[in-house]
Amino acid sequence: MPETRTRRRGTALEQAILDAAWAELRDVGYARFTIDSVAARARTSKPVIYRRWSNRAELVFAAWGNQAPAEHLPPDTGALRTDLLVLFTRIARRADAMMNEMIVGVMSEAFRHPEVADLLRDRLLSAPVADVVRTIVDRAAERGEIPPTTLSPRAGRLPFDLVRNDAVLSGGPMTNDAIVELVDDVYLPLLRGLALTRDDEGHGLPPAG
Amino acid sequence: MPETRTRRRGTALEQAILDAAWAELRDVGYARFTIDSVAARARTSKPVIYRRWSNRAELVFAAWGNQAPAEHLPPDTGALRTDLLVLFTRIARRADAMMNEMIVGVMSEAFRHPEVADLLRDRLLSAPVADVVRTIVDRAAERGEIPPTTLSPRAGRLPFDLVRNDAVLSGGPMTNDAIVELVDDVYLPLLRGLALTRDDEGHGLPPAG
DNA sequence: CCACGGAAGAAACTTGCCGTATCTAATGGT
DNA sequence: ACCATTAGATACGGCAAGTTTCTTCCGTGG
Numbered sequence: 520m521p522e523t524r525t526r527r528r529g530t531a532l533e534q535a536i537l538d539a540a541w542a543e544l545r546d547v548g549y550a551r552f553t554i555d556s557v558a559a560r561a562r563t564s565k566p567v568i569y570r571r572w573s574n575r576a577e578l579v580f581a582a583w584g585n586q587a588p589a590e591h592l593p594p595d596t597g598a599l600r601t602d603l604l605v606l607f608t609r610i611a612r613r614a615d616a617m618m619n620e621m622i623v624g625v626m627s628e629a630f631r632h633p634e635v636a637d638l639l640r641d642r643l644l645s646a647p648v649a650d651v652v653r654t655i656v657d658r659a660a661e662r663g664e665i666p667p668t669t670l671s672p673r674a675g676r677l678p679f680d681l682v683r684n685d686a687v688l689s690g691g692p693m694t695n696d697a698i699v700e701l702v703d704d705v706y707l708p709l710l711r712g713l714a715l716t717r718d719d720e721g722h723g724l725p726p727a728g
Numbered sequence: 729m730p731e732t733r734t735r736r737r738g739t740a741l742e743q744a745i746l747d748a749a750w751a752e753l754r755d756v757g758y759a760r761f762t763i764d765s766v767a768a769r770a771r772t773s774k775p776v777i778y779r780r781w782s783n784r785a786e787l788v789f790a791a792w793g794n795q796a797p798a799e800h801l802p803p804d805t806g807a808l809r810t811d812l813l814v815l816f817t818r819i820a821r822r823a824d825a826m827m828n829e830m831i832v833g834v835m836s837e838a839f840r841h842p843e844v845a846d847l848l849r850d851r852l853l854s855a856p857v858a859d860v861v862r863t864i865v866d867r868a869a870e871r872g873e874i875p876p877t878t879l880s881p882r883a884g885r886l887p888f889d890l891v892r893n894d895a896v897l898s899g900g901p902m903t904n905d906a907i908v909e910l911v912d913d914v915y916l917p918l919l920r921g922l923a924l925t926r927d928d929e930g931h932g933l934p935p936a937g
Numbered sequence: 938c939c940a941c942g943g944a945a946g947a948a949a950c951t952t953g954c955c956g957t958a959t960c961t962a963a964t965g966g967t
Numbered sequence: 968a969c970c971a972t973t974a975g976a977t978a979c980g981g982c983a984a985g986t987t988t989c990t991t992c993c994g995t996g997g
Contacts, residue, residue: 526945526992550839553983564946569985620836627833629899630759640897671913680893688849690838704880705918712921735963735974762954773975778956 527563536561536568540582549579549624576625576635583621584642593651599659599710603678603702606655610648610682611693619686643683649675656710666714674713678706736772745770745777749791758788758833785834785844792830793851802860808868808919812887812911815864819857819891820902828895852892858884865919875923883922887915 527535539561543552554575558565572578594605622639629636652675660667681701685693736744748770752761763784767774781787803814831848838845861884869876890910894902 528944528993532945548839550837554985555983558946562946564948565985566947566987567945570944573985575984620838623832624836626896626899627829627836628759629829630757636899640899643897671909673909673913674917677914681889684889684893687835688852690835690845690849700880700882704882705886708883708921708924709914709918710921711924712917712919715917715920715924737964737972737974741974763956764954767975771975773977774955775957775976776974779973782956784955 532563532567533571534585536563536571536578537582537585540578541586544579544582544621549620552579552624554578574632574635576628576632579621579625580635580638583618591647591651593654593658595658597662599655599664600702600707602655602659603706604698606651607678607682607698607702607706608695610678611686611698619683622683623687643679644676648679652676652678665710668710668714670713674709677709681705741772741776742780743794745772745780745787746791746794749787750795753788753791753830758829761788761833763787783841783844785837785841788830788834789844789847792827800856800860802863802867804867806871808864808873809911809916811864811868812915813907815860816887816891816907816911816915817904819887820895820907823888823891823895828892831892832896852888853885857888861885861887874919877919877923879922883918886918890914 536557540552540557543557543560547556552575554565554568557578558568561568568578572581594602594609596602596605622643625632625635625639649670649672653670656665656668656670659665678701682693682698685697685701689697745766749761749766752766752769756765761784763774763777766787767777770777777787781790803811803818805811805814831852834841834848835845858879858881862879865874865877865879868874887910891902891907894906894910898906
């Protein structure tokens with residue numbers, strides 16, 4: 520065993536801590552996440568951590584941000600429905616149980632650490648994913664699958680919200696069936712309805728036929 | 729005044745504790761909710777509480793259940809859109825910040841107290857609200873506002889999910905604008921799209937496999 | 938090459954809260 | 968009037984957050 524490891528400093532040390540924090544989140548989840556465990560795993564000590572992040576929530580948030588960002592390339596399978604299925608699946612895979620326990624955990628401490636909760640909110644709302652959805656829809660319109668449709672910000676980030684909601688409630692990873700349901704029972708009908716709105720002005724609703 | 733007040737027992741005591749717990753949630757939120765505070769507020773002591781509920785999550789859950797249940801009467805304003813606005817507003821009022829911090833708080837302890845998390849899930853999913861939504865939609869169909877439409881379970885509880893999602897993210901009470909957005913940008917278009925699906929089998933969209 | 942200052946790391950400490958155990962005294966039932 | 972319950976007070980053990988103190992390393996400037 521290499522006894523005396525040279526002391527890490529600066530970025531190297533910071534990375535080691537963030538990686539340890541992430542690993543700890545994966546292994547035990549947010550509820551059992553402790554600073555001591557992170558310190559032990561990173562082979563450092565608590566004060567070193569607290570010199571950089573002022574509390575647990577901040578460390579967790581930083582560890583999350585340190586992970587590779589989501590892919591932002593819109594899927595392009597040639598059909599709207601399959602594009603959506605790929606997108607939803609991709610989101611669901613990133614927004615798995617651990618991720619959601621983390622979100623929910625940080626949010627539950629919003630009162631204690633409002634700054635962190637705000638940061639988290641920003642990151643969740645500023646979803647560049649809305650752009651991905653728009654690209655998918657525009658392509659479908661170009662192919663003539665649907666009429667040209669403009670998505671409101673809300674409609675644009677809805678896939679995110681739907682998946683997160685599901686993951687939080689179910690507590691486990693989302694099943695394929697659930698994803699298909701979201702696409703077929705909610706998002707595709709919504710897109711059809713939005714397309715309709717263009718032609719049919721008023722709040723009236725589609726004439727049957 | 730601070731005389732020896734007669735000891736409460738049974739239901740009276742239980743109610744006092746549940747009320748105190750609820751008040752405490754309202755005042756300090758879930759994150760700062762402590763059993764000691766509840767005991768103090770209810771003018772009793774911790775063991776009395778622990779004899780009835782085995783942990784914090786259970787007490788919080790019970791306190792929630794002890795509150796007056798939501799109204800289940802569907803609004804009937806004569807128009808689909810206003811019915812939906814009333815419904816969403818009603819949900820939003822109940823699902824305010826405190827409520828959501830509680831949900832999120834209990835969920836964040838799912839690992840520690842799985843039973844409570846399960847109970848909470850059940851209560852959230854078994855939403856009798858889906859029935860309310862169905863009634864509203866059926867009435868609109870009877871009036872001829874929309875074609876007859878069947879809502880999947882997911883679509884039925886979507887109003888709930890949308891509002892909860894918003895309340896959790898925004899961290900404060902929902903604004904009227906947000907409610908209008910949810911109705912006009914999401915739920916009404918969705919209903920239109922669902923109506924479409926019945927008559928017009930697949931507007932160029934692949935059928936659900 | 939050496940000294941110095943800043944940061945790493947170890948350990949002990951304070952505080953806050955959970956959940957439990959022990960004791961006492963009030964209360965309702967019979 | 969007695970007795971089984973159980974409210975209520977107090978105190979304790981345990982864990983984890985966040986802090987303090989002190990020692991030890993190590994990069995840098997002289």
